[in-house]
Amino acid sequence: MATKSPTKSTSSKLLKSPSHANVGDKKEGKGKGKNKEKADNDQEEREGALAFKVLSEQKTRELLEVETVEEVQSKLVEILDLPNYEIDLKEAAILDYCVSAIWWGREQKFTIQQLSGMFTVVHTLLENIKERHLTVVENICEYKKMLVGIGQESPEETGGLNFFDISQAATLNEYLYSSLFQHYKLYEFMFTTTQAEEIIGTDLEIEVALPCTMPWPPPLDEGVSEEMYDTYITQPTPPPTAMTEQGSVTPLDGEPGAAEGGETTGAEGGPDDGKLQDLLATVTPDEIKSIMDSVASQLFGGLTTEVAGKLREKENAFINRINKIHKVADT
Secondary structure, three states: OOOOHHHHHHHHHHHHHHHHHHHHHHHHHHHHHHHHHHHHHHHHHHHOOOOOOOOOHHHHHHHHHOOOHHHHHHHHHHHHOOOOOOOOHHHHHHHHHHHHHHHHHHHOOOOHHHHHHHHHHHHHHHHHHHOOOOOHHHHHHHHHHHOOOOOOOOOOOOOOOOOOOHHHHHHHHHHHHHHOHHHHHHHHHHHHOOOOOOOOOOOOOOOOOOOOOOOOOOOOHHHOOHHHHHHHHOOOOOOOEEEOOOOOEEEOOOOOOOOOOOOOOOOOOHHHHHHHHHHHHHOOHHHHHHHHHHHHHHHHHHHHHHHHHHHHHHHHHHHHHHHHHHHHHHO
16 A cells, blocks of 8 residues: 555646646736737837827817818917917927928828828927937938838837838928928027017107197188188187277278278378378379379380390391301302
C-alpha cells in the first residue's frame, strides 16, 4: 500500500495539470485580445490625431454648410476669438489666412475630418511663427512630421494625417508653399513687429441756438426778393423827429404825419425852398441857355483843344504814309 500511494498522487497531479494549462491559455488569450484592441484604438487615435483638434466636428460641419465667404469669416471670428480683427493687423492676417484655407478646402471637396485636419495644420504652422518664432526650415520640419504615414496601410509611426491620400497631401503641399512658405519673411516681420497705433480725432462744431428773443433761424433774405423782404420780413424803423421851440416833437418834412403845406422850422426849413423858386421864376430861358453855354465852354474848352491837336497829329501821320506809298508806286 505504501508503494502505490506515490503513484496515485503522481498520476492525479498529471491529470490535473492539463486543466491548469487550459485556464492559463485562456487568460493569456484574453490578455492578447485586450492588448490587440488597445493597439488598434491607439492606431486609430494616432491616425486621426490632428482631426478635430482645433475645430470640433460640429464647428467643421457648420463651416461646410455656410454658403458665402462672409459667413465663413463670421464663424471663424467666433471660433478663433478675434474681436479686434478690424483694427489689429495680426488678428486680421490670421483671420484672412484661415478663411482662405477653409474656402480652399471646400473647393477641394474635403470631408469633415480632412477639413478639420487641414485646418489644424494651418493653425499649427501659424502658431509656430507667432508664438515659437521658428525659422522656415524648422517649421517645414514640423510640417514633415505631420505627413509621416500618409499612403501606408499600417504604418509604425504616423503624424496624424493618415486620412489623406498621397495626391491630396501633394495638393496640400502646393497650397502651403504658395500661400505661407513663399511669404514666410512677411509673416515673420508681421508677428514680431509691434503695430504702430494711430489716434484719429474728429473735431465736431455744434451751433448753439440763439436766445428765444431773437428770430431762429435767421430769415433767408437771399431767398426772397428785396421788395418782399422789406414789406413782410423787416420791421419798420420809426421816423426821425425834430424838437420845436415849445418842446413838442413833430415829424420832419416828407415824413408821415407832416402837415400838408405847413411850414417847419429847423436846419432844412421851408422858406429856403420858396426863395429858390422865386429866383428861378425871374430867369428867362435865353439867360439859362447862355449860362449853360458859358459853363460848357469853360468845362470842355480845354478838352476840345486837346482833341483837335490829336486829330491833327493823326491826320499828318496818315498823309505821310500815303506819300510814301505813292513814292514806292512811282519807282
